[in-house]
Amino acid sequence: MVGMELRHLRYFVAVAEKLSFTAAAEALGVAQPPLSQQIRDLETEIGTCLLERTTRRVSLTQAGQDFLVRAKAILHSAQDASERAHAIGCGSVGVLNVGLTGSMLAGPLGKLIHKFQETFAGVDIQIHEMSPDKQIAALKSGQTDISFLRTPPQDPDLMSELAWSEGITVVLPKGHGIVSDSVTLSLLKDEKFVFLRLRDSLFAKHILQCCIGSGFYPTISQQAVEAASLTSLVAAGFGVALIPEFVAKLAHANVTYRPVVSPILSADVYALYHLRSGPMARNFLALMRSDAERLAAELRLG
Amino acid sequence: MVGMELRHLRYFVAVAEKLSFTAAAEALGVAQPPLSQQIRDLETEIGTCLLERTTRRVSLTQAGQDFLVRAKAILHSAQDASERAHAIGCGSVGVLNVGLTGSMLAGPLGKLIHKFQETFAGVDIQIHEMSPDKQIAALKSGQTDISFLRTPPQDPDLMSELAWSEGITVVLPKGHGIVSDSVTLSLLKDEKFVFLRLRDSLFAKHILQCCIGSGFYPTISQQAVEAASLTSLVAAGFGVALIPEFVAKLAHANVTYRPVVSPILSADVYALYHLRSGPMARNFLALMRSDAERLAAELRLG
DNA sequence: GCCATTAAGAGCTTCTCCGTATGAATGGTG
DNA sequence: CACCATTCATACGGAGAAGCTCTTAATGGC
Numbered sequence: 299m300v301g302m303e304l305r306h307l308r309y310f311v312a313v314a315e316k317l318s319f320t321a322a323a324e325a326l327g328v329a330q331p332p333l334s335q336q337i338r339d340l341e342t343e344i345g346t347c348l349l350e351r352t353t354r355r356v357s358l359t360q361a362g363q364d365f366l367v368r369a370k371a372i373l374h375s376a377q378d379a380s381e382r383a384h385a386i387g388c389g390s391v392g393v394l395n396v397g398l399t400g401s402m403l404a405g406p407l408g409k410l411i412h413k414f415q416e417t418f419a420g421v422d423i424q425i426h427e428m429s430p431d432k433q434i435a436a437l438k439s440g441q442t443d444i445s446f447l448r449t450p451p452q453d454p455d456l457m458s459e460l461a462w463s464e465g466i467t468v469v470l471p472k473g474h475g476i477v478s479d480s481v482t483l484s485l486l487k488d489e490k491f492v493f494l495r496l497r498d499s500l501f502a503k504h505i506l507q508c509c510i511g512s513g514f515y516p517t518i519s520q521q522a523v524e525a526a527s528l529t530s531l532v533a534a535g536f537g538v539a540l541i542p543e544f545v546a547k548l549a550h551a552n553v554t555y556r557p558v559v560s561p562i563l564s565a566d567v568y569a570l571y572h573l574r575s576g577p578m579a580r581n582f583l584a585l586m587r588s589d590a591e592r593l594a595a596e597l598r599l600g
Numbered sequence: 601m602v603g604m605e606l607r608h609l610r611y612f613v614a615v616a617e618k619l620s621f622t623a624a625a626e627a628l629g630v631a632q633p634p635l636s637q638q639i640r641d642l643e644t645e646i647g648t649c650l651l652e653r654t655t656r657r658v659s660l661t662q663a664g665q666d667f668l669v670r671a672k673a674i675l676h677s678a679q680d681a682s683e684r685a686h687a688i689g690c691g692s693v694g695v696l697n698v699g700l701t702g703s704m705l706a707g708p709l710g711k712l713i714h715k716f717q718e719t720f721a722g723v724d725i726q727i728h729e730m731s732p733d734k735q736i737a738a739l740k741s742g743q744t745d746i747s748f749l750r751t752p753p754q755d756p757d758l759m760s761e762l763a764w765s766e767g768i769t770v771v772l773p774k775g776h777g778i779v780s781d782s783v784t785l786s787l788l789k790d791e792k793f794v795f796l797r798l799r800d801s802l803f804a805k806h807i808l809q810c811c812i813g814s815g816f817y818p819t820i821s822q823q824a825v826e827a828a829s830l831t832s833l834v835a836a837g838f839g840v841a842l843i844p845e846f847v848a849k850l851a852h853a854n855v856t857y858r859p860v861v862s863p864i865l866s867a868d869v870y871a872l873y874h875l876r877s878g879p880m881a882r883n884f885l886a887l888m889r890s891d892a893e894r895l896a897a898e899l900r901l902g
Numbered sequence: 903g904c905c906a907t908t909a910a911g912a913g914c915t916t917c918t919c920c921g922t923a924t925g926a927a928t929g930g931t932g
Numbered sequence: 933c934a935c936c937a938t939t940c941a942t943a944c945g946g947a948g949a950a951g952c953t954c955t956t957a958a959t960g961g962c
Binding site: 318319320330331334335338351352353354355356 | 938939940941942943
């Protein structure tokens with residue numbers, strides 16, 4: 299005999315619980331002789347009798363009683379391990395680490411995460427707020443599974459996919475001279491601007507390029523780290539700011555918002571994931587894609 | 601595939617720990633192609649990939665990492681269950697319930713139990729003091745595995761075996777007229793006797809028969825339940841007593857002991873055990889037999 | 903670009919697990 | 933008391949699975 303197998307345990311447990319070889323054989327869907335043979339093999343392997351049998355009665359030895367408990371536990375563990383691995387393989391169990399910047403949750407991501415948690419109740423979503431460069435490093439090291447950025451990096455290990463597009467909104471201090479419902483970028487060329495810190499924020503660089511594209515280099519009066527701070531700085535009189543549409547959802551009493559209608563600016567958000575990202579990230583992306591219509595509709599509504 | 605087997609787990613753990621099919625195959629003593637096949641079968645059975653493999657590198661998926669931990673635990677449990685059952689089957693692990701009367705430990709039984717505990721360190725000996733009839737009931741119900749009595753009962757389920765023989769000692773109150781080093785039973789025919797309660801004690805009945813056999817019916821002044829009480833009653837002046845030799849080891853200041861030399865009386869102690877007693881009881885009996893010479897020598901020395 | 907290494911596939915062999923037929927033992931019943 | 937029914941063990945043959953050898957495809961290093 300080369301070794302004990304789970305089949306031996308399954309057979310033994312059946313016999314031990316029925317206290318009958320014939321009844322156990324029927325329950326197992328095998329004939330009685332091979333069952334007897336397998337039990338015999340098991341006893342030989344272990345080196346002790348597990349069952350006392352006469353032709354009329356089957357009973358457990360002390361060793362058999364102890365082994366029965368353990369065999370059942372082992373079979374249960376095996377079943378559990380199999381189901382668990384399957385669930386992890388399907389992405390329906392585990393921890394999904396999501397990297398994002400603090401200002402990202404104001405957009406559609408919140409609803410997406412909520413929907414994902416409803417669909418995959420076994421998955422625990424951990425949100426990690428971090429700066430864009432940290433996000434990329436975390437993705438590459440495996441600390442996070444998926445990340446949301448406004449500008450995807452060039453990296454052969456990382457895949458990027460457009461998650462959603464937002465319009466860009468200008469934030470004006472209350473009582474500002476511009477009163478039209480919408481503005482053009484060039485209209486703002488003489489304003490002072492509040493920017494996110496150009497060193498850190500790819501989004502800020504993008505806005506800067508848009509301004510240059512509209513024929514002016516913006517005067518930057520102040521730089522901030524957190525996107526939510528921009529609105530407060532505008533309210534404090536430091537100038538105006540260009541922010542992603544959904545960040546403007548965070549209403550502020552002392553400012554007014556105006557959509558930018560020319561040029562048509564977009565603040566794209568990309569989902570980033572590793573080439574060998576797990577099934578949970580794939581599920582998240584799949585849900586995101588299937589949810590694209592809802593996001594698009596929400597975008598049209600503003 | 602009919603079901604997962606421990607073989608699959610053994611193979612998977614080998615591959616997962618070596619991160620190489622060829623190295624794992626060599627370690628397992630099988631060829632590489634069947635190993636690949638078995639892993640593939642396992643993945644099909646579970647319903648998810650456990651290993652990511654290229655022709656140059658093997659790595660674990662998340663599901664594989666989780667499954668590896670559980671598979672190792674299962675294999676360990678199986679090994680442990682097997683070894684444990686073997687140990688119980690050998691009688692080297694478990695609880696041995698010994699029934700005896702309180703006065704029995706004064707003899708060679710103490711040393712025997714001590715020696716058994718040294719030999720079978722995994723066995724926990726539980727001593728149950730109870731009256732003879734309770735001992736028999738306990739044996740038959742399985743509450744005890746082995747019991748020590750001075751007269752074996754007639755019962756088809758119970759086996760008895762002579763454990764040891766003691767001489768019989770007469771206990772005299774200090775200053776008693778008999779001063780010779782040894783006495784004959786008939787010399788005591790006019791004494792008052794302290795007996796164990798005849799209703800309970802088979803030993804007392806035996807002594808009574810011996811007296812009758814020596815031509816007199818003893819005058820019983822008092823009956824006791826505990827053998828150790830006999831000596832105290834003699835010291836208190838209730839008469840003389842006939843007790844097993846080893847009980848006389850419990851010295852008492854106000855009495856003297858004299859061996860009975862005629863007739864040669866013996867107080868036999870029998871080991872009782874159930875027909876289907878476990879291996880621990882068998883081991884105990886085997887040790888008792890192999891120890892018989894030592895006991896006999898001790899008996900000769902008195 | 904070639905070679906070494908590694909995993910996977912094909913075909914065949916061996917082993918073992920299982921089913922049928924049969925035997926032996928025991929407990930109940932007429 | 934003998935018979936019968938039930939139950940477990942044994943014997944043997946066949947189907948299927950596991951394993952081995954040979955070979956192929958793919959990848960990383962030189």
